[in-house]
Amino acid sequence: MLKHLNSSAIAPTRVVVIGAAGFIGGALVDRLTQAGIKTLALRRADVDLLAADAADRLAGVLAEGDAVFCAAAMAPCKNSVMLRDNMTMAAAMVSALGRVPVAHVVNLSSDAIYGDVAEPMSEEAWAAPSSLHGAMHLARELMFKAEISVPLAILRPTLVYGGRDPHNGYGPNQFRRKANRGEEIVLFGEGEERRDHVFVDDVVDLAFRILMQRSTGELNAATGTVTSFRDIADLAVRLSGQTVSVKGSQRKGPMPHNGYRAFDPAATLAAFPDFHYTALADGMAAAQRQEFR
Numbered sequence: 001m002l003k004h005l006n007s008s009a010i011a012p013t014r015v016v017v018i019g020a021a022g023f024i025g026g027a028l029v030d031r032l033t034q035a036g037i038k039t040l041a042l043r044r045a046d047v048d049l050l051a052a053d054a055a056d057r058l059a060g061v062l063a064e065g066d067a068v069f070c071a072a073a074m075a076p077c078k079n080s081v082m083l084r085d086n087m088t089m090a091a092a093m094v095s096a097l098g099r100v101p102v103a104h105v106v107n108l109s110s111d112a113i114y115g116d117v118a119e120p121m122s123e124e125a126w127a128a129p130s131s132l133h134g135a136m137h138l139a140r141e142l143m144f145k146a147e148i149s150v151p152l153a154i155l156r157p158t159l160v161y162g163g164r165d166p167h168n169g170y171g172p173n174q175f176r177r178k179a180n181r182g183e184e185i186v187l188f189g190e191g192e193e194r195r196d197h198v199f200v201d202d203v204v205d206l207a208f209r210i211l212m213q214r215s216t217g218e219l220n221a222a223t224g225t226v227t228s229f230r231d232i233a234d235l236a237v238r239l240s241g242q243t244v245s246v247k248g249s250q251r252k253g254p255m256p257h258n259g260y261r262a263f264d265p266a267a268t269l270a271a272f273p274d275f276h277y278t279a280l281a282d283g284m285a286a287a288q289r290q291e292f293r
Contacts, residue, residue, distance in 0.1 A: 001217050001218070001219075001267050001270070001271070002153065002218075002271040003215065004213040004214065004215050004271070005151055005213070005214040005215070005216065006212065006213045007213075008213070009209070011035070011037050012037070012067035012103065013065045013066070013103075014037075014040060014063065014065070014066050015037055015039050015040070015211055016042060016062060016069070016102075017029050017040070017041050017071065018042045018049075018058070019042070019043075019070065019071030019072030019108075020043050022071055022166075023164065023165050023166055023167070024071055024203055024204065025041075025072070026041075026164075027162070027164070027201070027204045028069060028204050028207050032211075042058075042061070042072075044072075047061065049092045050088055050089060054092035054096075055091075055092045055095035055099075056096075058096035059095075059096040059100055062097070062100040062102060063100065064100065064101045064102070064103075066100070066102045067102070067104040068102050069108070069207060070093050070105065070144075072089055073136070073140075074089070075110075075133065076133045076167075077131075077132045077133040077135075078133070080132070082132070086140070087139065087140075090143050090144075094144060094148060097148050097150070098147060098149075102150055103151070103214070104152075104153075104211065105144065105148055105150055106152075106153045106210055106211060107140065107144045107153070107154045108155055108157075108207075109137045109138075109155065109156045110134065110137040110156055111156050111157065111158040111220060112133050112137055113127045113134050113156065114126065114128065114129070114134075115127075115128030116130065116257045116258050116261065118260065120262040120263050121261075121262065121263050121264065122263075122264045122267060123219065123220055137156075141154055151216045153210050153215045153218075155203070155206060155210065155219055156219065156220045157220075158198055158220070158222040158261075159171060159195055159197045159198065161199060161200065162199060162200030162201065162287050163287040163290020163291035164290060165200070170188070171195070171197060171229065171232060172236065172280075172284055173287070175232055175233045175236035176236045176239065176240070176284060176287060176291070177291075178236070178244070179233075179236040179237045179239070179240035179242055179244045180242070180288075180291070182244060184244065184246075185233045185236070185244060186247055186248075187229055188249065188251055188255075189249070189250075191228055191230030191232075192229075192259060193228065193229060193255050193259040193260065194226035194228050194261075195226055195227070195229070195257070195261050196222045196224070196227075197223070197232070198221050198222055198277065199277075199287070201286070202223075202278050202283075203221045205275065206219065206268070206275070209271075209275070219267055219268060219271060221268070223263075223277040223278075224262070224263055225279075226261070227280055232280070232284075233246045234246060235280070235281060235284055236284065239284055239285060239288050240288075
């Protein structure tokens with residue numbers, strides 16, 4: 001649950017976005033800039049968080065009173081080398097943030113920290129990651145909580161999609177692009193597993209609101225609606241206007257998350273009563289427009 005330290009939206013003096021070259025970080029920079037909020041967008045070219053002097057360099061560009069959005073990560077984390085590098089990056093951020101009296105920190109995490117359960121999950125769900133990616137984000141959360149003394153919020157998105165996604169992972173982004181090219185979409189199994197997918201603009205809107213209200217605590221970014229990958233593929237084909245085949249395939253391993261991973265969005269609606277998640281069909285249509293803009 002979130003607690004708002006500002007009773008109404010108040011723009012920070014400056015927002016520093018670490019990881020501004022990423023999908024969510026870059027979209028947040030755009031949103032902040034459009035709102036006229038002073039923003040410092042930090043990319044690897046500005047501060048390499050794997051460099052030996054990373055903490056010193058980052059501390060040197062932070063200023064008292066900054067709000068800091070930490071989105072820099074090597075994701076998805078697939079192996080032990082990436083896990084090590086992600087811990088090095090997080091350690092540099094934590095060290096720098098401990099040296100400068102910033103006003104607020106928001107850490108971008110992931111729903112991958114949670115285990116698998118048969119009912120919709122809340123922010124109180126048990127942290128039991130089953131992947132290195134989840135273990136990385138959980139370790140990073142613990143580092144921020146243990147070593148940062150200023151107000152801290154943690155935002156945990158589920159699977160994020162949008163027109164400018166660089167990962168092209170299995171799901172809305174990959175299916176949409178394949179359909180637009182007229183390429184066959186091949187599902188894992190019959191695409192029967194059901195997952196929650198959140199539009200990038202919704203994640204950015206939540207991050208923006210958290211920064212404006214100087215919120216603390218944890219919040220999932222998940223719509224509360226699950227959709228099968230088969231239905232997502234069919235939707236991508238309809239949006240493309242192309243004649244594209246969608247077919248199943250034999251699975252090579254167990255179905256991820258036992259085929260079901262759902263969330264309870266009550267905490268989002270309690271924190272921001274006027275907020276509404278974008279329905280998948282509307283979000284994929286918007287992503288289609290973003291792709292060609």
